Amino acid sequence: MQSWAWGEVQSRAGWRLERVRLGESGLASVQLRGRPPLERGYVPRGPVAAGGAALKALVSWARERRLARLRVEPEAGVERGPELRALGFQPAPFVQPQHTLIVPLAEPDQMLGTFKRGTRYNIRLAERGGITVVEGRDAAEMERQAAASASRQRINLPGRAYFELLLDRLPDARTYVAQFEGEAVSALLVAHHDGRAYDLYSGSNGRHARLKPAYATKWAALTGAFRAGCRDYDLWGVSPGPDRSHPWYGLWEFKSGFGGELVEYVGCWDLVLGEVRQAVAEVGERARRRVGKLLRKGD
Secondary structure (H helix, E strand, O other), X not given: OOOHHHHHHHHOOOOEEEXXXXXXXXXXXXXXXXXXXXXXXXXXXXXXXXXXXXXXXXXXXXXXXXXXEEEEOOOOOHHHHHHHHXXXXXXXXXXXXXXXXEEEOOOHHHXXXXXXXXXXXXXXXXXXXXXXXXEEOOHHHHHHHHHHHHHHHOOOOOOHHHHHHHHHHOOOOEEEEEEEOOEEEEEEEEEEEOOXXXXXXXXXXXXXXXXXXXXXXXXXXXXXXXXXXXXXXXXXXXXXOOOOOOXXXXXXXXXXXXXXXXXXXXXXXXXXXXXXXXXXXXXXXXXXXXXXXXXXXXX
């Protein structure tokens, strides 16, 4: 999310973008919302500004810019927490998942052998049952499947224009669409960057679920990433373990079957640089979200 391509996506999705040079520590891609004096900055996950001199330089820039708030979500472990607190940051609700599973990629037979027994069974069940997977750049089908999932789960997911933007701007982004007898039943959107594949969005209309089409799309994405030269695959978001009380336990139950290393990030942190300005900006942001929800309901 600190890549140039992701910045291009976000700059076309409503954010203003500024790439800030942090001395000898490289660049930080900062996403900006609001206008001075209510401007807020968000630095999404990435290796830059994870700590040390880079993070201090970023804080100095934010103060000079007179941001109301600087939000950072470093690609770093929980050991960075004390350093963030020392600079005045406080924990904030996460934007990106704080826990994920990173699956090492290998030859298909070797990789399949590392999966849990139930996951191997479901992949083979999908194949025997007639599920086929088409790799491509099908933003329209991604929208249909995501909309079906969003309706069932009562969540908001992007529409076709955003999926088209991802497929156009992100390196090697592609969709995997599972079909049964010519009917699309599940879809997954994946991007590759610097040797790693990333789950971005998925959806399913719920039809023919007994044939496990979601397992088929994930397996196709994993083997496709290996063929493309990726070394590992980020499943992008799980509960922090097999905790049935956690709202993301279902994701854990599904994704952990593919193995991988559980990674915990330090999470999201806010540095408030103007309490009054930040409070006013938050009121405006909540109002904007309420209007957005009303407009979506009206559609």
